[in-house]
Amino acid sequence: MDGLRERLKRFGADRDWGKFHKPKDLAVSVSIEAAELLELFQWLPDDGPIDEDLKANIANEAADVLMYLVLLCDKSGIDLIAAANAKIDRNEERFPIETSRGVAKPRKGI
Amino acid sequence: MDGLRERLKRFGADRDWGKFHKPKDLAVSVSIEAAELLELFQWLPDDGPIDEDLKANIANEAADVLMYLVLLCDKSGIDLIAAANAKIDRNEERFPIETSRGVAKPRKGI
Amino acid sequence: MDGLRERLKRFGADRDWGKFHKPKDLAVSVSIEAAELLELFQWLPDDGPIDEDLKANIANEAADVLMYLVLLCDKSGIDLIAAANAKIDRNEERFPIETSRGVAKPRKGI
Amino acid sequence: MDGLRERLKRFGADRDWGKFHKPKDLAVSVSIEAAELLELFQWLPDDGPIDEDLKANIANEAADVLMYLVLLCDKSGIDLIAAANAKIDRNEERFPIETSRGVAKPRKGI
Numbered sequence: 388m389d390g391l392r393e394r395l396k397r398f399g400a401d402r403d404w405g406k407f408h409k410p411k412d413l414a415v416s417v418s419i420e421a422a423e424l425l426e427l428f429q430w431l432p433d434d435g436p437i438d439e440d441l442k443a444n445i446a447n448e449a450a451d452v453l454m455y456l457v458l459l460c461d462k463s464g465i466d467l468i469a470a471a472n473a474k475i476d477r478n479e480e481r482f483p484i485e486t487s488r489g490v491a492k493p494r495k496g497i
Numbered sequence: 498m499d500g501l502r503e504r505l506k507r508f509g510a511d512r513d514w515g516k517f518h519k520p521k522d523l524a525v526s527v528s529i530e531a532a533e534l535l536e537l538f539q540w541l542p543d544d545g546p547i548d549e550d551l552k553a554n555i556a557n558e559a560a561d562v563l564m565y566l567v568l569l570c571d572k573s574g575i576d577l578i579a580a581a582n583a584k585i586d587r588n589e590e591r592f593p594i595e596t597s598r599g600v601a602k603p604r605k606g607i
Numbered sequence: 608m609d610g611l612r613e614r615l616k617r618f619g620a621d622r623d624w625g626k627f628h629k630p631k632d633l634a635v636s637v638s639i640e641a642a643e644l645l646e647l648f649q650w651l652p653d654d655g656p657i658d659e660d661l662k663a664n665i666a667n668e669a670a671d672v673l674m675y676l677v678l679l680c681d682k683s684g685i686d687l688i689a690a691a692n693a694k695i696d697r698n699e700e701r702f703p704i705e706t707s708r709g710v711a712k713p714r715k716g717i
Numbered sequence: 718m719d720g721l722r723e724r725l726k727r728f729g730a731d732r733d734w735g736k737f738h739k740p741k742d743l744a745v746s747v748s749i750e751a752a753e754l755l756e757l758f759q760w761l762p763d764d765g766p767i768d769e770d771l772k773a774n775i776a777n778e779a780a781d782v783l784m785y786l787v788l789l790c791d792k793s794g795i796d797l798i799a800a801a802n803a804k805i806d807r808n809e810e811r812f813p814i815e816t817s818r819g820v821a822k823p824r825k826g827i
Contacts, residue, residue, distance in 0.1 A: 388498055391581050398585060402597040407760050410547060410555075411538040415759055417562065418638055421531035422752030424569075428521040429745055430712060430737050433653045437520060437573045445520075446575045449566055450584035452527065453577060456559055456566075459534075463547045465556045467563060471501050474560035475508060487512040492650055517650050525649055528748055532642030539635055540627050540822055543763045602760055608718055611801050618805060622817040630767060630775075631758040637782065641751035644789075648741040657740060657793045665740075666795045669786055670804035672747065673797060676779055676786075679754075683767045685776045687783060691721050694780035695728060707732040 388468055392457050399458070413459035420455060424448035498578055502567050509568070523569035530565060534558035608688050612677050619678070633679035640675060644668035718798050722787050729788070743789035750785060754778035 399405040427444050437445070460467040482493070509515040537554050547555070570577040592603070619625040647664050657665070680687040702713070729735040757774050767775070790797040812823070 388578065391578060391585075394582070394585055398588065401594045402592060402602075403599055404597075404602045407602045409543050411541060411543050411545070412760055414535045414538050414555075415635065415755060418528070418531040418535045418642075419752050419756045419759060421528040421562070422638075422749050425524045425528045425745060426749045428524050429749060430742055431521060433519050433521050435521070442573055442575065445524075445569070445573050446580035447584060449570055449575065449577060450581040452531070452562065452566055453581050454584065456562055457581075459555070460559055463552055463555050465552060465559065467559060468498065468501055470556035471560040471563050471567075472504070474557060474564065475501075475504055478508065482512060484511045487514075489513055492512075492514045492517045522650055525645060525745065528752075529642050529646050529649060532639050532748075535635060536639045539639060540632055608798065611798055611805075614802070614805055618808065621814045622812060622822075623819055624817075624822045627822045629763050631761060631763050631765070634755045634758050634775075638748070638751040638755045641748040641782070645744045645748045648744050651741060653739050653741050655741070662793055662795060665744075665789070665793050666800035667804060669790055669795065669797060670801040672751070672782065672786055673801050674804065676782055677801075679775070680779055683772055683775050685772060685779065687779060688718065688721060690776035691780040691783050691787075692724070694777060694784065695721075695724055698728065702732060704731045707734075709733055712732075712734045712737045 388457070391453075392461055395454055395458055396461065408458055408462060410459055410462050413455050413462065416455040417452060417459065420448060420451035424452060498567070501563075502571055505564055505568055506571065518568055518572060520569055520572050523565050523572065526565040527562060527569065530558060530561035534562060608677070611673075612681055615674055615678055616681065628678055628682060630679055630682050633675050633682065636675040637672060637679065640668060640671035644672060718787070721783075722791055725784055725788055726791065738788055738792060740789055740792050743785050743792065746785040747782060747789060750778060750781035754782060 396405070399408060424445065427441060427448065457467060460470070506515070509518060534555065537551060537558060567577060570580070616625070619628060644665065647661060647668065677687060680690070726735070729738060754775065757771060757778065787797060790800070
């Protein structure tokens with residue numbers, strides 16, 4: 388992840404595009420790319436197979452979401468992996484195994 | 498990233514929630530969380546500061562986006578970091594430094 | 608629709624909130640509200656029933672999407688209903704009944 | 718709006734595409750089209766002008782959002798215009814003019 392972040396920053400710096408990367412615009416871009424990822428599943432059944440074409444497209448769009456997310460976190464001084472681990476820590480407290488298992492997944496439980 | 502993925506899978510397995518994690522629903526969830534991230538910037542100016550409160554909220558929502566993205570890639574047999582590196586490889590070819598530098602950022606250039 | 612638009616404009620003007628309604632921020636708001644609408648279906652099966660609670664929630668979130676859409680179109684000098692009719696005109700040309708019927712729905716066909 | 722809804726239903730029925738229009742997939746489609754609308758503003762400044770090209774593109778994408786929204790409401794037994802008016806009724810109560818005017822727009826105030 389550290390290597391990816393440094394590579395992305397150098398990519399933008401080399402092209403003088405870093406100036407476009409304001410946090411709000413990066414958040415806009417995460418949403419746009421997330422919708423392109425979702426579009427791959429538009430009209431498909433819930434439980435359809437992931438064939439090689441779909442897999443390649445998911446990889447491509449998921450990469451775009453991740454890249455903007457990494458740039459946004461970098462601009463905001465956030466360690467993304469640490470943030471995710473901290474969120475799982477909180478979720479482990481909010482949803483103890485004993486009372487969560489076998490219960491319908493709550494809307495907000497990862 | 499590997500550690501995060503394994504932790505997320507164990508979290509779901511422990512609560513028997515993995516059965517909810519169909520690829521389409523995970524893609525839906527990435528979009529929903531991306532919008533919650535974007536909501537943090539709603540009505541804010543383009544170039545506003547990131548104070549400590551906003552930073553904590555960004556970390557929290559960016560974590561949610563990442564977690565669903567990791568689960569989707571895991572379900573789809575995709576190595577997310579490798580996919581992002583492959584995308585940067587392609588972008589380096591599409592947008593050579595010599596012809597891209599100092600030029601307006603294209604819509605599709607990360 | 609005309610009555611709705613005028614009511615929305617007056618609502619904003621009465622509270623001096625119209626100044627927040629820049630086109631880009633209204634487009635951001637349409638996306639955020641669309642995701643709240645989508646969230647109502649998160650983890651639900653494709654073909655689940657619409658009970659009274661879900662129906663009330665859909666009405667509530669669909670209203671938010673429409674309101675920002677109407678404000679965005681008003682700011683941009685667009686007649687939303689006319690735009691939708693013009694789009695159907697184009698779709699009728701792109702997807703003639705004779706060649707479209709009984710064929711898998713194309714990704715881009717409404 | 719009634720004419721638009723009937724035209725959309727006939728368009729789908731003529732092509733036998735109505736069977737694709739499950740509520741969840743229509744909500745997914747509203748989100749996807751909302752992101753395409755947002756993409757028109759990606760990297761643009763907050764307060765940029767709406768030129769004729771941008772206006773035509775906004776009209777086109779706003780039409781897509783509206784069309785899926787109308788179909789979703791139709792499938793769910795919801796009168797979209799009435800839902801929006803009911804929402805404004807509630808917002809008028811939540812945000813009285815006297816206490817709202819001149820105050821920063823709240824996140825959730827249309």
